[in-house]
Amino acid sequence: DQQVKQNSPSLSVQEGRISILNCDYTNxxxxxxxxxxxxxxxxxxxxxxxxxxxxxxxxxxxxVFLNKSAKHLSLHIVPSQPGDSAVxxxxxxxxxxxxxxxxxxxxQGTTLQVKP
Amino acid sequence: xxxxMQNPRHLVRRRGQEARLRCSPMKGxxxxxxxxxxxxxxxKFMVYLQKENIIDESGMPKERFSAEFPKEGPSILxxxxxxxxxxxxxxxxxxxxxxxEAFFGQGTRLTVV
Numbered sequence: 300d301q302q303v304k305q306n307s308p309s310l311s312v313q314e315g316r317i318s319i320l321n322c323d324y325t326n327x328x329x330x331x332x333x334x335x336x337x338x339x340x341x342x343x344x345x346x347x348x349x350x351x352x353x354x355x356x357x358x359x360x361x362x363v364f365l366n367k368s369a370k371h372l373s374l375h376i377v378p379s380q381p382g383d384s385a386v387x388x389x390x391x392x393x394x395x396x397x398x399x400x401x402x403x404x405x406x407q408g409t410t411l412q413v414k415p
Numbered sequence: 416x417x418x419x420m421q422n423p424r425h426l427v428r429r430r431g432q433e434a435r436l437r438c439s440p441m442k443g444x445x446x447x448x449x450x451x452x453x454x455x456x457x458x459k460f461m462v463y464l465q466k467e468n469i470i471d472e473s474g475m476p477k478e479r480f481s482a483e484f485p486k487e488g489p490s491i492l493x494x495x496x497x498x499x500x501x502x503x504x505x506x507x508x509x510x511x512x513x514x515x516e517a518f519f520g521q522g523t524r525l526t527v528v
Binding site for chain 1: 446448450455456457458459460469473474484505508510512513514515516517518519520521522524
């Protein structure tokens with residue numbers, strides 16, 4: 300039961316262009332969404348998040364968009380840089396029946412390659 | 416301000432042995448989460464602990480796996496009688512609380528031979 304899905308395993312873009320990473324979810328109880336970046340042999344690093352009461356959050360080159368009706372979120376990186384090359388995970392958090400435990404449900408990840 | 420520290424970084428165990436993975440949370444953090452990443456997959460939640468308490472273990476396999484977070488010392492994820500399918504990267508994360516950002520360690524890569 301994959302509640303958070305990243306349907307594109309990989310994405311390749313040219314340096315300076317926009318990277319758009321997509322994520323879909325099925326659980327309408329999710330109320331907070333996060334994007335993490337991961338380099339090989341390292342742990343995930345928090346990038347940006349968005350609450351379900353918002354539809355957009357921006358931080359420098361990174362913007363996350365949330366479409367609740369479509370249960371879809373996306374991460375935009377503009378302009379893309381070679382150092383952005385990594386695996387990107389979207390994750391969701393919900394207030395479950397036991398309260399908010401902070402448990403994150405991760406997607407499978409999308410490998411982004413930014414070519415110089 | 417040291418981040419989340421996990422050790423060892425790499426662990427090799429023969430089938431049937433025990434694996435002990437350690438996680439020291441960031442200073443001031445009393446909430447610890449363990450996740451497992453199998454090859455080509457995302458991270459899967461295993462267990463959430465606060466000091467001396469297991470809050471949510473809904474992602475833990477029913478047998479062979481246990482976790483603790485004692486009053487003093489690191490959190491320990493223990494896998495008894497390891498099997499090849501336990502080979503994975505195990506990540507620990509810590510936070511101030513369930514509504515605050517969680518910071519991840521670099522992970523322990525367990526290989527069962």
